Amino acid sequence: MAVDLDKVAKSEGIKYFLISFVDLFGVLRSKLVPARAIGQMQRDGAGFAGFAAWLDMTPADPDMFAIPDPDSLIQLPWKPEVAWLAGDLWMAGKPVEASPRIALKRQIEKAAARDLYMKSGVECEYFLINSDGTGIADERDIQGKPCYDQAALMRRYDIISEICDCMIELGWNPYQNDHEDANGQFEMNWDYTDALVTADRHVFFKYMVKAIAENHGLRATFMPKPFAALTGNGCHAHVSVWDKSGSVNKFSDDSDEMGLSKLAYQFLGGVIHNADSLAAIFNPTVNSYKRIDATVTLSGATWSPNAISYSGNNRTHMVRIPDPGRFELRLMDGASNPYLLQAGVLAAGLDGNSNDRDPGQRLDINMYTEGHKLRRIRRLPLNLLDAVRLFDKSKVLREAFGDELVSSYVKLKLEEWQNYATTISQWERDNTLDT
Secondary structure, three states, X not given: XXXXXXXXXXXXXXXXXXXXXXXXXXXXXXXXXXXXXXXHHHHHOEEEOHHHOOOOOOOOXXXXXXXXXXHHOEEOOOOXXXXXXXXXXXXXXXXXXXXXXXXXXXXXXXXXXXXXXXXXXXXXXXXXXXXXXXXXXXXXXXXXXXXXXXXXXXXXXXXXXXXXXXXXXXXXXXXXXXXXOOOOEEEXXXXXXXXXXXXXXXXXXXXXXXXXXXXXXXXXXXXXXXXXXXXXXXXXXXXXXXXXXXXXXXXXXXXXXXXXXXXXXXXXXXXXXXXHHHHHHHOOOOOHHHHHOOOOOOOOOOOOOOEOOEEXXXXXXXXXXXXXXXXXXXXXXXXXXXXXHHHHHHHHHHHHHHOOOOOOOOOOOOHHHHHHHOOOOOEOOOOHHHHHHHHHHOHHHHHHHOHHHHHHXXXXXXXXXXXXXXXXXXXXXXXXXXX
C-alpha cells in the first residue's frame, strides 16, 4: 500500500474516518470508522447494503464494500480528529460498474489509453438560508442586482472566511469568494486539477459548506431553483485536456481565432452532440428544469441556458470560451452528481474525438434576447421525464457508461418522476379545485 492509513491516523491524531461513497442520486453515504479498525477497512472495505442507497439493488444482493482511496484523504479542518475518504464500491469481488466514482474512473481510463488527461474546475453556487428552509438567511440582502454586493458578502464573513480558510489549509488554492447574482447566494472558487480530484473535492465541498453553515445556525442549499424569482444554483465546469504528463494543454492552439485546437473542437462537438441526452445527469432533479426554463429573475437574467449553443466570452450560451485552451460548460446545476458530472463531460468529449464531431458555427448573439428567433437550434429538455428518456435512448452514452449504469439510473429516475407526477400540488388546488 502506498499510504498506510493506520500510520496516518497515529501520526495525524485521527480518531475516526468517514469512509464514503456517492450513490446515483448524488447522496453522500458514509460509515464512521474508529482509527483502530482502519487497517482492516483499507484492506477489505466498509460494508453497506446497496438496497439502502439509490443504486438499484435489492435486499437479496450480497454485501457491498466501499474500498477507501487513500489519495482522497481529507482531514476535516474544523474537526481534525475526523478524516474523510472517498470509496470505490465493490460487490462479489468486482467493482460496481453502476456506481458514479467507478463510472468516472472508467472514462479516465479510456482517455488515458489515448494519452488524454482531463483537468477541470467547478463553480459551486449555493444559498445560505434559514434553518427551516423558508427563505434566505440575510433579511437585509434585498438589492435588485445583488451580485458582488460587498455589504451582503461581509455580513456572512464568518461563514465564508471559515470555508475559505479550510480550503487554504487543505491545499486547494482558493482564489476568490463572491456574493452571486441572487439574494443570499454565494460562490467560492479554487484551482482546477485532474477530473477525479476535482470530483472528490466537489463532494467534500458540498458537505463542508453545509456542515459549517449548520455550525453557524444556518442552512446551505445547492438546490437548482429554491426561489422562483431568484437566479438558480449553477455548477459551471471549466474543462481542458492535457497530455498524460499534465504539462501540455492539448486544447490550446495559438493559430486559432479562439485559441482552440482541432482536438478541442472535436471534444466540444461531442458535448454539443450529446448535451440534451446528458441533461438527465447534469440536471438530475424535477427542480432542475425550473432553473433551465426560468422566466427572467429579479436581477434581470437567469444566467442559465435553455438551448444548445456555444460562443466566445458570452455567458448567455450553454458553452462559453473565455480564454484560449479551455471552455466553460454552463449547463450543470447544483444538484449534479460530482462524479457523473465529470464522467459525462469526458464521455461526450471522447465521443467527439472518436467521431470527429463538428460543434457547428459559434453564435455571438445574446441568447436571452435573440435566442427565440433561432429556428433550427436544438433546445434542452423541458422536464426531467424528457431528459431521462433521451438519456435512455442515447447509444453514445449507453456505450460509454454501460447498460448497467444507464438502465439503473433510468429506472430510479422514472420512479422519482412517477412519485412527483402523482403528488397533488398547491398550484393544482389553487387553479383547478373549482373546475
